[in-house]
Amino acid sequence: MSKPVTHAFFVGRATAEAIVDRLEDTLTDFLSAVGKFDAERREDFRNFTEAVMSKTVRVETTAAATYGTGYSSADLQELIDNLRAEVAHLKSELQQYREQNGISQ
Structure with missing residues (x-):
């Protein structure tokens, strides 16, 4: 090498x-x-x-x-139901607003 x-x-x-x-x-x-x-x-x-x-x-x-x-179970259920109703109402109003203004989702 x-x-x-x-x-x-x-x-x-x-x-x-x-x-x-x-x-x-x-x-x-x-x-x-x-x-x-x-x-x-x-x-x-x-x-x-x-x-x-x-x-x-x-x-x-x-x-x-x-x-x-001090909320009882019935009081809490009523509160939940009221909140659900408010949400449904707001969804309805939002949908009407969108329809009136031509806004698509």
Whole structure:
């Protein structure tokens, strides 16, 4: 074997090893970034969930203080029925408005 061929072999081998090292580093960095992103999203979701639950407790407490907890099942059903009637009435008025003004849905 001649010396230039041996030299070319070792240069190629060193180049391949350097490329593999770079790919390993790049893959490691990428996987680290993905893991960090996932952890941040999970933390954001946890914080969001806690904020929603905290607000729910505040609203429930305020509603209980404002309206009391003395509603019977019949009172709640009447309230629901009244709200449904209001929604139906508003839908009807909205439909009439759309028809009068030529607005399609």
